[in-house]
Amino acid sequence: MIISYKICTSIQARDSSRSLALDVARAFNEGSDMVEVRFDYSSKEAINDLLDVVMEHRDRMIFTCRSRDEGGAFNGSEAERLMVLKRLASFRPMLLDVEYKTVERDEELYDHLRALNCDLLISYHDFNNTPSRNRLAEIMDGMLKYSRNVKIVTMAKSVEDNESILSLYDIIKDKYKKKDGIQLVAFCMGEHGLASRVLCTMLGAPYTYAALDKPLAPSQLTLRQMRMIYKVMDENGYAKSIRNDRYTIDMVARLIGSVLHDMHG
């Protein structure tokens, strides 16, 4: 395999620890490199039991409890959500995903999480549109003050939005040094953004996201679909010709369409 890519499968932690354990096992068996556990789908009472069953894999896991205003499903107050985040951090997963907006407005939370020595993934989600390239770069610079691990996921309204979001990888290369160790995951959601979900890892993202079955975000592909798309790209020698331009994005979008068609047809 020439194309190097990693996939993080997003899993909803609902209240049954047994089904969470089964889903996690399935994701790893089906070739997922990492798992994102979405604790915003569980009640706060269930969290300890759920943590028990994922503990052994925590060094390959991203934990999060996403706020409702960034696409999450948490059913308690904001104070309760912050308590959950602190609890999750105390288990020291590979990364704890916390929204940029949350750490920006709550320095105390940020200091607390840092004091627990938990590596943070600072995230930004926009479910309405994709800001301009300049605005995306500004957002990313602000996020980098909090962690070297950052994630920006926005809604694509047009094919051009893929180019905007993927331009962040060039900015990282031009503006920062390798030794800064910045790990950026940036892609678009929505049907128009599918190519960026696949291309991001080929342009510098350490991993992309996939669903186990049902998508947890607009147009999230499944782990099986993602793996098949990369396999076909590899077999057809795509690695050589990958750039962030309209031609590549259209080519990859067409390939995704035909792979999905063949898988379901």
Ligand SMILES: O=C1C[C@@](O)(C(=O)O)C[C@@H](O)[C@@H]1O
């Ligand atoms: O930020 C992301 C990416 C995502 O929104 C997606 O579109 O694949 C899925 C979320 O679970 C994850 O936290």
